[in-house]
Amino acid sequence: MGKIRLGTKSDLVVCLEDLITPRETDAASPPVEVMILDGAAIVNMLAPGNAKTFSGYASLVFLPCITSQLQHTSRMDIVWDEYFPDSLKTDTRKKRGKGTRRRVEPSSSIPGNWQAFLRIDKNKVELFAFLATRIATTETEKQIISTNHKEVLCTQPRDVAGLAPCSHEEADTRILLHIQDAVRQGYTKVSIRTMDTDVVILAVAAAGRLDIDELWVAFATGKNFRYLAAHEMAVALGPDKCRGLPFFHAFTGYDTVSCFSGRGKKTVWQTWKACDEVTDEVTTAFCALATTPTISTVDDFFYTWTH
Structure with a gap:
């Protein structure tokens, strides 16, 4: 009927978790040197509470959360989404429902329905830029890095050539640049x-x-929250399948890619596991597509990484 088939993307996470020994759900957070936050996810989780204005939200809700997390790490990166006109993601965002437009100014009143406010792209563009600017003025001896559109803002002077300017639309892939930068800095x-x-x-x-050495993902919320050992999953999966994994994920059903009719990610995953002999051919094909500039791939991830 003119619409793509939507599957359950999170099924692939379950497949990856089955590769390793699960971590105790009540175990303390693993000690790390760098923490990278998906900014939009944090804002969705942090309701305004008693904050009356956007300035109040920044000073009473958002920044205290950031500084409390900073106590357990040496560096923190906050990565925000961008919202481009005529984006492939536009249709996906429309499915989240309608909201209310509200200009983001320090003295502007916080809207009563926070989630409805966050459904409007222009609201988020202004809010993310506002919070990024406030983060950059935080008084701390530790390094906090926040993206701000194509650029980055830092609490401590440093060379940001490896981080900006950046044309990625979503935080998903831009986070990888920040991981790579952290590794280059010795973390x-x-x-x-x-x-x-x-x-x-x-x-x-x-x-x-x-x-x-270690790359952890603090994933989900509530009773489903857990720490995923991405480094252990990568070892269990092997280098060849790691290379093909992102395209495998997109190819088997993504926000802008239809999944197979009657075949979810678990079924396709089991097929891939049963056909290890074709991994080289599949990975080569996936990477060949990924390095072809004329083919649209997920958020330029493949082209950026292979060039």
Whole structure:
């Protein structure tokens, strides 16, 4: 009927978890040196509470959360989504429902329905830029890095040539640049906070490519929250399948890619496991597509990484 078939993306996370020994759900958070936050996910989780204005939200809700997390790490990166006109993601965002437009100014009143406010792209564009600017003025001796459109803002002076300017639309793939930058700076233990399955998949692929000891993903919320050891998953999966994993994820059903009729990710995953002899051919084909500039791939991830 003119619409793509939508599957359950998170099924692939379950497949990856089955490769390793699960971590105790009540275990303390793993010690890391760098924490990378999916900014949009954090804003979705942090309701305004008693904050009356956007300035109040920043000073009473958002920044206290950031500074409390900073106590357990040496560096923190907050990565925000971008919202481009005529994006392939536009249709996906429309499915989340309608919202209310509200200009983001320090003295503007916080809307009563926070989730409805966050359904409007222009609201988020202004809010993310506002919070990024406030983050950059945080008084701390530690390094906090926040993306701000194509650029980055830092609390401590440093060379940001490896991070900006950046043309990625979504935080999903831009997070990888920040992981790579952390590794180049000598850090070996990194954690990502997200609620997005796509970030988990990319983290496993990154762990298989980068010289990093530990890459953790603090994933989901509530009773489903857990820490995923992306580095262990990458070892269990092997380097060849790690290379093909992101395209496998997109090819078997993504926000803008239809899944197979009657065949979910678990079924396709089992097929791939049963046909190890074709991994080289599949991975080669996937990477060939990924390095062809004329083919549209997920958020330029493949082309960026292979060039």
